[in-house]
Amino acid sequence: MAISEAEAVVMDVLWRDAPRTAEEILAEVGPAQGWQEGTVKSLLNRLLKKEAVQAERDGRRYLYTPLLAREQYVQQESKGLLDRLFGGRVAPLVAHFSEQRKLSKKDIAELRKLLKELDDEQH
Amino acid sequence: MAISEAEAVVMDVLWRDAPRTAEEILAEVGPAQGWQEGTVKSLLNRLLKKEAVQAERDGRRYLYTPLLAREQYVQQESKGLLDRLFGGRVAPLVAHFSEQRKLSKKDIAELRKLLKELDDEQH
DNA sequence: AGATGATGTTTACAGATGTAAATGTTGCCG
């Protein structure tokens, strides 16, 4: 079962710091997303059903912790896009951003560094 | 209005070659997707409503042509992912694939070439 | 002209999603 976009917003909070209560999550994303309490609770329940988070009782409330690692999620999403749009290869994706002039100086510098590291690994 | 995944499959056919009839589209994706005729027709109608394709009468049938350019679509999707998962920057995305050992030799070679070109542009 | 077949158009229906409202539960306060 895939995680929806709204659910991912909740996961993001938990990935930044867990465990958290529903209240804390609401405080963190409610204003920005314009969400009510019920919305966050529903999303948490759906995430529980999908086994993406875990709830541990703490007195009257629950503490929620991610079960799905951010890495896993990022991996799935990225691979999906790459496969659908760029034949599964990374270079065309970067070329795309390059053409769109969406590479910042920092990006370029980091890419250079990355390639250098790959070089070094080669022994 | 965003284009759904199933709709994007139809767009892909049209991006490869247009205009096309519903029948041709079905012939091209039906088998692989396990779709019936009605499915393709529905998707085409939704795409029409979203103004992502255009239909031009040709005797008894229609010829469909994309209105939305593939570049636009790719741009939206890529930017969406980048913003949601990598803070809008390209380098972390590439680093991610690098860590996952998902960079092919070809990818690396192409990235190198790309950086070199950017270098040259800088003159 | 009526039946047939090729096409397009409308309607359907289940599951996912966004967004809660309604309802249930329980520890605590008076």
Next chain:
DNA sequence: CGGCAACATTTACATCTGTAAACATCATCT
């Protein structure tokens, strides 16, 4: 102990999606 406040759980409901079935239209064959 009875009721409220704080949580959680259940139910709701409109959209969007995937996937067609049903129905309408119209050129054509008999």
